[in-house]
Amino acid sequence: MTARIANVSIHARDPLALSRFWAGAMGYPEFTGWPDDEVAELRAAGLTDDDIAARAEAWDGDPAHQRFYFTRYDRERRQRNRMHVDITPFDDRRATRAELEVERDRLVALGASVERELTEPWGPYEEYAIMMRDPEGNEFCLQ
Known part of the structure; x- marks a missing residue:
């Protein structure tokens, strides 16, 4: 048996809003809340709304696709991420610089910001990558 990544877990001031950004970025359906039966179980276990x-x-919902999981975290972030997610618009090939620029613009329209662009041999x-931040300032790279 070997391990696999179960979730990319992200602390968020507003988990719902950040989940909507990442759903848009990844082409996933928008999260509208937990299923009613699951909410009933959580309430029965003593959790509040x-x-x-x-x-x-x-x-x-596809087990082959990465799941992003958001947990409310109200404390101030004090340092840069020690780990980040790299995303790409294609599964089967490297994106061209022009394609990355189009995807960058789409992500900015969703609420991301550009930190800087990197070109390294x-x-x-x-290697061309665009370092970005999601709406709450979490770093990720587009490559």
């Missing part, structure tokens, strides 16, 4: 609203997800390849 506020407890339940403190979590959200962005996922399309890596052997015979030119």
Whole structure:
């Protein structure tokens, strides 16, 4: 048996709003709340509506696709991420610079911001990436 990534977990001031950004970024359906039967189980276990609203997800239900999980976290972030998510508009090939610029503009329209653009040689390849931040300031790269 080997491990696999179950979720990309992100602390958020507003889990629902951030889940909607990431759903839009990844092409997933918008999270509209937990299923009624699950909410009933959570309430029966003593959770309040506020407890339940403190979590959200962005996922399309396909086990082959990455699930993003958001948990309310009200404290101020004091340092830059030590780990980040890299996303790409294609599964089967490297995106061109022009394609990345189109995707960058789409993500900005969803609420992301551009931190900086990087061009670095890596052997015979030119690595081009756009460092971005989601609406709550979490870093990610588009490449």
